[in-house]
Amino acid sequence: MTTLRRRSLLTAGAALCAPALPRAQGQARLLVIGGGFGGASAASFACRSYPWLDVTLVEPQPRLITCPYGNLVIAGERRIEEITHGYDGLRARGVRVVQDWAEDVDPVARRVRLRGGDALPYDRLILSPGIAIRFGAIDGYDEAASGTMPHAWIAGDGAQMLLLRRQLEAMPDGGVVGLAIPANPFRCPPGPYERISMIAHYLKRHKPRSKILALDAKDSFSKQALFQDGWTALYPGMIEWVPLAGDGRVVRVDVREGVLETEFGTRHRVDVGNVIPPQSAARIATAAGLTDRTGWVTVDTRTFEARAAPGVHVIGDANIPGPMPKSGFVANSTAKQAVASAAALLRGEAAPEGVYFNTCYSHVGAEFGISVVNIFRPSADGTGIVEVPNSGGVSPRGNLPEQRRLEAGHADDWYRSITADMFR
Amino acid sequence: MSQRHRLALEWGIVGLTFLAIAGPARSQPAPLAAQGCLGCHGPNGAGSGGIPSLAGRDQSELATAMAAFRANERPATIMNRIARGYTEAEIAAAVGYFAGTR
Numbered sequence: 001m002t003t004l005r006r007r008s009l010l011t012a013g014a015a016l017c018a019p020a021l022p023r024a025q026g027q028a029r030l031l032v033i034g035g036g037f038g039g040a041s042a043a044s045f046a047c048r049s050y051p052w053l054d055v056t057l058v059e060p061q062p063r064l065i066t067c068p069y070g071n072l073v074i075a076g077e078r079r080i081e082e083i084t085h086g087y088d089g090l091r092a093r094g095v096r097v098v099q100d101w102a103e104d105v106d107p108v109a110r111r112v113r114l115r116g117g118d119a120l121p122y123d124r125l126i127l128s129p130g131i132a133i134r135f136g137a138i139d140g141y142d143e144a145a146s147g148t149m150p151h152a153w154i155a156g157d158g159a160q161m162l163l164l165r166r167q168l169e170a171m172p173d174g175g176v177v178g179l180a181i182p183a184n185p186f187r188c189p190p191g192p193y194e195r196i197s198m199i200a201h202y203l204k205r206h207k208p209r210s211k212i213l214a215l216d217a218k219d220s221f222s223k224q225a226l227f228q229d230g231w232t233a234l235y236p237g238m239i240e241w242v243p244l245a246g247d248g249r250v251v252r253v254d255v256r257e258g259v260l261e262t263e264f265g266t267r268h269r270v271d272v273g274n275v276i277p278p279q280s281a282a283r284i285a286t287a288a289g290l291t292d293r294t295g296w297v298t299v300d301t302r303t304f305e306a307r308a309a310p311g312v313h314v315i316g317d318a319n320i321p322g323p324m325p326k327s328g329f330v331a332n333s334t335a336k337q338a339v340a341s342a343a344a345l346l347r348g349e350a351a352p353e354g355v356y357f358n359t360c361y362s363h364v365g366a367e368f369g370i371s372v373v374n375i376f377r378p379s380a381d382g383t384g385i386v387e388v389p390n391s392g393g394v395s396p397r398g399n400l401p402e403q404r405r406l407e408a409g410h411a412d413d414w415y416r417s418i419t420a421d422m423f424r
Numbered sequence: 425m426s427q428r429h430r431l432a433l434e435w436g437i438v439g440l441t442f443l444a445i446a447g448p449a450r451s452q453p454a455p456l457a458a459q460g461c462l463g464c465h466g467p468n469g470a471g472s473g474g475i476p477s478l479a480g481r482d483q484s485e486l487a488t489a490m491a492a493f494r495a496n497e498r499p500a501t502i503m504n505r506i507a508r509g510y511t512e513a514e515i516a517a518a519v520g521y522f523a524g525t526r
Contacts, residue, residue, distance in 0.1 A: 045459075329463050332463055333459065333460055333463070336456060336459045337456065340456060352456055353456075355456065355457060355460070355509075355510075355514065356460075357459075357460030357463065357506075357509075359463060359464060359502065359506070371501075371502055373502055373505040373506050373509075374509075375460075375506070375508075375509025375510070388508070388509040390508055391505065391506075391508040391509035392505050392506070392508075392509060393505050395501075395502070403501055406474065406501045407501055407502070409473060409474045410464070410474060410475060410501060410502070412473060413464065413472040413473035413474055413475040414463065414464045414472075414475070416466070416472045416473065417462065417463060417464050417465060417466035417467075417472040417475065418462075418463045418464070420466055420467050420472075421462050421463065421466065421467055424467055
């Protein structure tokens with residue numbers, strides 16, 4: 001054997017999850033699109049559990065900046081480096097990481113076309129592309145407007161998050177921070193309210209005469225009573241939440257004037273505007289014809305294959321799996337089910353029984369954490385998802401400082417654990 | 425490269441292959457029911473900060489704790505809410521897995 005041949009053998013083996021194994025004939029190719037909570041979890045779990053899979057991950061960003069804990073960056077409680085994760089751990093395990101945009105899926109030919117021109121073939125596809133902002137759904141809010149009034153709802157390269165942070169820092173004491181919050185469904189249901197809390201936490205210490213005006217397109221929200229209890233206790237008089245019924249739905253923005261305009265024509269002048277617009281599945285899901293009229297992808301609730309394209313398992317915030325929230329924990333949990341199903345189907349076996357978990361913490365204050373827990377299973381007919389009766393639920397209400405303090409700590413511990421699970 | 429060296433190299437690869445499949449370095453993946461635990465308890469259930477380790481703990485100890493959480497008979501922040509979502513079979517699979525991890 002020549003040196004050259006030996007090197008090419010090693011190169012071929014580098015894409016395998018068991019790097020010591022030479023590539024076998026007919027090895028199954030698992031292609032993962034998107035390196036966020038769903039995709040990174042899928043690639044990591046696939047390599048660890050099914051060493052016979054050839055796993056490739058396509059992700060345009062060189063590193064993942066997580067949306068979870070982004071609200072703490074916006075509040076100055078974390079540095080962005082602390083929520084940034086590289087893909088070297090996955091590479092070391094044998095995942096081939098391709099830094100490029102996936103443009104389109106051909107589910108018949110089983111190929112994904114990349115912006116760089118390559119077409120990657122697959123035997124099973126895990127599609128975890130995240131969300132798209134529906135620019136234009138709010139009059140006056142296009143991509144350019146997000147450079148003045150950030151959405152900070154897709155982390156990307158971190159620019160949106162850091163822009164909102166800088167605007168809060170530059171705002172004079174006594175200013176008004178306005179938020180526009182969308183109707184359901186959207187990414188991270190408690191996220192806007194954790195953001196309100198963390199902005200209030202910053203303002204209370206640095207700009208205590210300032211106000212937060214939260215304009216909401218719905219009448220109730222996740223962990224509502226717990227959030228509102230916390231706001232009353234920690235930030236009295238600072239936060240005004242306006243529900244849909246109180247004319248809370250923002251229909252128009254004027255970024256030059258700094259105005260959020262609601263359905264019945266009230267124009268709210270704000271000093272910092274954070275517009276969280278309506279969302280849909282990311283563009284590639286729409287381009288591939290996987291989305292339904294709602295803009296999200298309907299999936300088989302056991303295998304997570306798109307109804308429109310068997311062999312394409314859609315996980316994370318892009319799908320619309322009944323009552324399951326669009327959370328990082330659900331993306332991680334369903335990623336494993338989707339990969340286990342893909343592996344089983346590749347071997348001609350039945351997909352495993354599904355059980356999906358959600359544990360979602362929110363920070364209300366530095367020592368004030370709250371949570372919601374859900375355990376879900378596919379419904380008996382396989383078309384829906386049901387929550388296990390008498391399980392889960394939110395943190396208890398009441399004056400419970402020790403519970404709140406412990407849960408704030410558990411939130412930090414959760415973040416370390418789940419990101420370790422994703423990138424090992 | 426001589427014939428003898430090539431043979432040695434190829435047998436070396438076979439040996440590595442055997443190690444990769446059968447060797448002790450590869451820990452068994454957690455059953456799917458236990459995967460939910462890892463989101464907070466961390467890889468292999470090793471724990472994280474104030475969240476306790478499950479790795480290597482006695483099966484009956486873990487099963488007893490889960491039963492107490494389900495019955496609201498053990499102080500908890502969230503485990504009481506979580507434990508009620510599992511079936512007996514899932515708890516048995518999960519505690520069996522964690523008992524065997526390090």
